[in-house]
Amino acid sequence: xxxxxxxLLLAQTDLFRDLDDGDRLAVVxxxxxxxxxxxxxxxxxGDPGREIYxxxxxxxxxxxxxxxxxxxxxxxxxxxQLFGEIATLDGGERTAxxxxxxxxxxxxxxxxxxxxxxxxxxxxxxxxxxxxxxxxRDTDHKLEAIALHRIEVRxxxxxxxxxxxxxxxxxxxxxxxxxxxxxxxxxxxxGASRPKVNLALTALEDMGAITxxxxxxxxxxxxxxxxxxxxxx
Numbered sequence: 600x601x602x603x604x605x606x607l608l609l610a611q612t613d614l615f616r617d618l619d620d621g622d623r624l625a626v627v628x629x630x631x632x633x634x635x636x637x638x639x640x641x642x643x644x645g646d647p648g649r650e651i652y653x654x655x656x657x658x659x660x661x662x663x664x665x666x667x668x669x670x671x672x673x674x675x676x677x678x679x680q681l682f683g684e685i686a687t688l689d690g691g692e693r694t695a696x697x698x699x700x701x702x703x704x705x706x707x708x709x710x711x712x713x714x715x716x717x718x719x720x721x722x723x724x725x726x727x728x729x730x731x732x733x734x735x736r737d738t739d740h741k742l743e744a745i746a747l748h749r750i751e752v753r754x755x756x757x758x759x760x761x762x763x764x765x766x767x768x769x770x771x772x773x774x775x776x777x778x779x780x781x782x783x784x785x786x787x788x789x790g791a792s793r794p795k796v797n798l799a800l801t802a803l804e805d806m807g808a809i810t811x812x813x814x815x816x817x818x819x820x821x822x823x824x825x826x827x828x829x830x831x832x
Contacts, residue, residue: 600655602627605706608653608679613730617722626716630706635659635699641683646693648686650707654678657703658779661695662787675700675788685734687713688727700784748829750799753789755808755827758818769820777815 606623609615659676676682686693717724767774786796803809808822
């Protein structure tokens with residue numbers, strides 16, 4: 600992937616979209632390519648935040664460990680997405696761990712380069728503030744969803760988000776969805792155990808929202824949307 604293509608990916612991120620093309624190319628020039636293997640831990644919670652990463656290919660799981668030692672995943676970072684921003688922005692410790700789900704290709708930007716960008720570009724500084732505020736809002740919404748909504752509602756919303764991200768076009772009201780995640784991975788994303796995810800999938804099937812097709816799902820957009828709109832448990 601050449602520098603111009605990577606700069607286009609940066610243009611889609613909250614932190615760097617307000618830079619002009621030349622400045623984004625300068626950012627890319629200060630980045631280095633990194634590769635991660637399946638299940639490789641990129642950083643752990645508590646590590647110093649020295650770099651911010653842009654995913655080119657593959658997927659990263661962001662997670663924390665509960666007091667009981669259970670891994671709780673709150674987000675994934677895929678192609679075109681940044682991760683590792685929080686600690687890199689404030690110079691503190693990592694608030695979560697990052698693990699490669701499969702082979703991952705990414706670009707890393709040193710903290711020093713990021714801080715220089717913030718100091719020299721007011722638009723980047725404002726974008727950093729917006730990013731941090733939005734992260735707080737997203738966290739509040741996810742905690743509310745886990746506390747108030749049934750598992751099948753959370754699962755339906757996850758599926759609809761994945762469909763939107765993939766840009767799939769419904770045919771006769773249906774879309775084929777391949778999450779590319781195990782039931783355990785899905786459970787980590789919605790705050791549920793693997794057996795409960797399996798029960799929720801069965802419930803969605805019974806409601807006519809999905810049909811299992813091997814490792815993929817055929818989703819009825821209207822029914823899935825109705826489930827996602829259910830209010831509380």
